[in-house]
Amino acid sequence: MSPGLGVEFRGVGLAYGDRRVLHDIDLTVAPGERVCLIGPNGAGKSSLLRCLVGTADGRQGAVLLDGVPLEESSRESLARRMAVVPGQVQLPFATRVEEVVGLGRLPHEHPLLGPRPVDRIAVLRAMERVGVAHLAGRDARELSLGERQLVVLAMAVAQGGGLLILDEPTVHLDLRHQVEVMSLLADLNARDGTTVLAVLHDLPLAMQSFPRLVLLDHGRIVADGPPRDVITPERVRDVYGVDARFVPGIG
Amino acid sequence: MSTGLAPEVGSELVTARLRLGRWEMLRRRPLWLLTGGLVLLLCSLVAGIVLGNVPVAPDQTLAILAHRLLGWSGPVTWTPAAETIVMELRLPRVLTAMAVGTGLALAGAVLQGLLRNPLADPYVLGTASGAALGAAIALLVPIQVAVLGLGLLHILAFTGALLAVWLVYRLSGGASAGSLTSVLLTGYAVGSLLAAGIALAMYLSGANLRQIFFYLLGSFATASWQQLLVGLPLVAAGSVLILTRARSLNALLLGEETALHLGLDVRRERGILLTLASLVTAASVALAGLIGFVGLVVPHVVRIAVGPNARAVLPLAAVFGASFLVLADLVARIPGEVPVGIITAVVGAPFFLSLLRRFRSGYEL
Numbered sequence: 304m305s306p307g308l309g310v311e312f313r314g315v316g317l318a319y320g321d322r323r324v325l326h327d328i329d330l331t332v333a334p335g336e337r338v339c340l341i342g343p344n345g346a347g348k349s350s351l352l353r354c355l356v357g358t359a360d361g362r363q364g365a366v367l368l369d370g371v372p373l374e375e376s377s378r379e380s381l382a383r384r385m386a387v388v389p390g391q392v393q394l395p396f397a398t399r400v401e402e403v404v405g406l407g408r409l410p411h412e413h414p415l416l417g418p419r420p421v422d423r424i425a426v427l428r429a430m431e432r433v434g435v436a437h438l439a440g441r442d443a444r445e446l447s448l449g450e451r452q453l454v455v456l457a458m459a460v461a462q463g464g465g466l467l468i469l470d471e472p473t474v475h476l477d478l479r480h481q482v483e484v485m486s487l488l489a490d491l492n493a494r495d496g497t498t499v500l501a502v503l504h505d506l507p508l509a510m511q512s513f514p515r516l517v518l519l520d521h522g523r524i525v526a527d528g529p530p531r532d533v534i535t536p537e538r539v540r541d542v543y544g545v546d547a548r549f550v551p552g553i554g
Numbered sequence: 555m556s557t558g559l560a561p562e563v564g565s566e567l568v569t570a571r572l573r574l575g576r577w578e579m580l581r582r583r584p585l586w587l588l589t590g591g592l593v594l595l596l597c598s599l600v601a602g603i604v605l606g607n608v609p610v611a612p613d614q615t616l617a618i619l620a621h622r623l624l625g626w627s628g629p630v631t632w633t634p635a636a637e638t639i640v641m642e643l644r645l646p647r648v649l650t651a652m653a654v655g656t657g658l659a660l661a662g663a664v665l666q667g668l669l670r671n672p673l674a675d676p677y678v679l680g681t682a683s684g685a686a687l688g689a690a691i692a693l694l695v696p697i698q699v700a701v702l703g704l705g706l707l708h709i710l711a712f713t714g715a716l717l718a719v720w721l722v723y724r725l726s727g728g729a730s731a732g733s734l735t736s737v738l739l740t741g742y743a744v745g746s747l748l749a750a751g752i753a754l755a756m757y758l759s760g761a762n763l764r765q766i767f768f769y770l771l772g773s774f775a776t777a778s779w780q781q782l783l784v785g786l787p788l789v790a791a792g793s794v795l796i797l798t799r800a801r802s803l804n805a806l807l808l809g810e811e812t813a814l815h816l817g818l819d820v821r822r823e824r825g826i827l828l829t830l831a832s833l834v835t836a837a838s839v840a841l842a843g844l845i846g847f848v849g850l851v852v853p854h855v856v857r858i859a860v861g862p863n864a865r866a867v868l869p870l871a872a873v874f875g876a877s878f879l880v881l882a883d884l885v886a887r888i889p890g891e892v893p894v895g896i897i898t899a900v901v902g903a904p905f906f907l908s909l910l911r912r913f914r915s916g917y918e919l
Contacts, residue, residue: 358811382817389815395807395862396918402863409805410817415798417865462816 307335307498308384308465310355314364317350317522324350325522327364334369334465337492337499339509341533342519343543348502349390351519352470355500356387368466382410385466386459390474392451400438400446400454404430407461429461434483448475456484460491467491469501473508481505485512506550510534518542584866587859591873595652598880602648603640605884610636619645642779649786650777651883651894652876654842655852657789657834659875660796662849663856663867664831667803668824669734672919675850676835679741679828680718683748685839688714689769690755693762704784707769708840715836718748723828734810771893772845774883785841792834793872799827803864847898848875851906858909858917878902 310332317325325347332338340348353359355366357373366373368384376384386407394403407429408422430436435453438446443454452475459467467488473481485508491497503509509516510530518526518533520542526533536547603619604612610632618640620626661676669678677683688710697706726740756766802823805813810820835849852875853867860866879894882901886894910917 356815358814377817378814378819379817382815387812387815389811392812393809397861398807398863402861403808406804406808406816409801412801414801417801 306465307492307496308369309334309336309367309498310466310500311367311370312351312354312364313367315351315354315366316363317347317354317359318361323522325354328522328524330517330524330527332498332500334498335492335496336515337488337513338501338515338517339513340500340502340517340519341504341506341509342525346519346542347522348519349470350522352468352500352502356385356468357381379410382462382464384464385468386462386464388456388459388467388469388472390470392455394443394451396444398443400435400441400443401426401430403443403454404435404457404461407458410462425463426461429457433457433460433487449477449480452476453480453484456487465496466498466500469499471502471504473503473505481508488512506534506539584860584863584870587866588869588873591870591877595873595877595880598877598884599648599652602651602880602884603644606639606644606887607890608639610639615640646779646782647774647777647883648880650782650841651774651879653782653786653789654774654838654845655848655876655879656793656872657838657875658845658849658879659852659871660793660868661831661835661838663853663864663871664796664799664803664827666853666919667806667864668827668831669738670806670809670919671734671738672854673850674738675846676831676838677745677844677846677849678738679722679832680744680748681715681832681835681839682844683745683752684718685711685715685836686766686770686844687748687751687755688712688717689843690752690759690766693765693769694755694759704781704840708781708785711769711843712836712840715839716832718744719828719832719836723825768893769843772843772895773886773891773893774842775887775891777841781841785837788837789834789841792830792837796827796830796834797868797872799823799830800864800868802827803868807862807864843895845879845895845898847895847902848879851902852878854917855906855909857919862919 312328312330315325315328316323324345328347328351330351340351342348350359354362355373357378368376368381373381405418405422405426408418408425411425412418412422427436430439433453433456435450435457438450438454443451446454452472456469456472459469469488473484476484488499488501489512492499501513503513514529516526516528516530516533517524518538525542526538539545539547539550604610604615610618614632614636617626617628618632618637621628621630622637622641658676662674665674665676665678666672668674671678689707691714692705692707692710695706722737722741722744725744726737752766752770756763759766802813802818805816805818806820808816814820838845853871856867856870856874860870879898882897883894885901886892886897
């Protein structure tokens, strides 16, 4: 992946019909940072990601990638710079794992001639890095949900770019793979300088794996900073409505 | 322990290979299949020119072709009638069948991929009904118009097909947020409305009923150089442009949202692909009427063989669609002009069914 890109949300708001899901969000993620969005269901985490990846209609405010408003770049140029791991991906039939990962190279490959050797190398590297090289040759639809999630992550790593956006990348993963994915994100961040912006539901995992957390509630940023400052027993009670004693690692 | 595990792991890998497809070798070597397809197409074209109701000896046929097309200056051993049959009837006919087969198979592959619907075919967005209504009107109106050797029927069929798609596109929200389901259902509704117009035209047509009916079934019997010279460039240009969009169709394999993440301007691309598919379909139906089955089935057969990668599917669909229609037309004219649409269904459906039975668990769009 290439050196990190910064992201800036300026006064971003979003409504689905009459229901406002984001209110005037200001958030800056510096190049090379590793940030995790947390918050209860419906807090606006995925909506905020949607404003960044361009799947939200009718957004207010501005979103800047590397200081430039998103609208000024073509989809293709954006896809070369930021890779997205969506919550769910439907996989095509009879497609090998390496072919699915290869789809991540689409924004780089020649529109007429197709993938070049450099693209194939990027695919192999990404598969090794994410730890799915042993799945090569398998039909992607026959994988377990967790393995699929890793394959989609490998696709995003093969896509490269300075910004990696992940929407709940660990939901279907077992403990070992959760830890492995988190250390992969840390490694991409540390070695390649890739900016990582993720949404996680697992508070202890987020606290352990990210140096900076952004807590959202009702479409507003409630707290932003190092895990220990953001996740306090009071906030867990106020935002999640749960006694912090039930959350391991807090309180 | 390890000896107990090994065979289990091994068998797992074996089943995974099998599920990928019985024709694993072809999947890995789509170029072989393409070469085979081109050879088949060449053989079909030659067979389509050599064989027919009026016997012209094969060596004479080839001599006529060499003489007229390649400038070969050997002795003339054939009758002028034989030359007319080969050059003015059979050659434009097989070339028209080739163009229409290519166009319909490509349009079908594009629309199936774009709409992510296995029942999509070139006619799914109203083109068939639009073209048929245009043709029916042309047959009912007592005016004779000819532009560039094209009759009113061709012009109205072409225009009708394009107008129908345009209407579907506009009504379903066009390039804006219109969901694929709403595009499909709008196509169905507009098609039904236009079909009522066709029924009315047939009811009012009296002596022209047979001609309208003939158009609905599709045929290459009226193929001519003039039609081909206008239709072929349209189909060829559209087909080449479709072949260049393989990357877009591959991005759409994982759904529209992922396609966006992979750098595809989904709305713009939807417009481009729909336009190209409609243009090629409209030119095809203007040339040969409504030939069913080719555009639905050929892309599926190719996908079953090589998987969903559009870089392989598109060229293979083009080549095999062309061969299939040239051969179907040959079968259609040997007993004396059966509408070719009947042949494509009678020959194609059982073949497709047997293929589906074999791969019923593994195949999805």
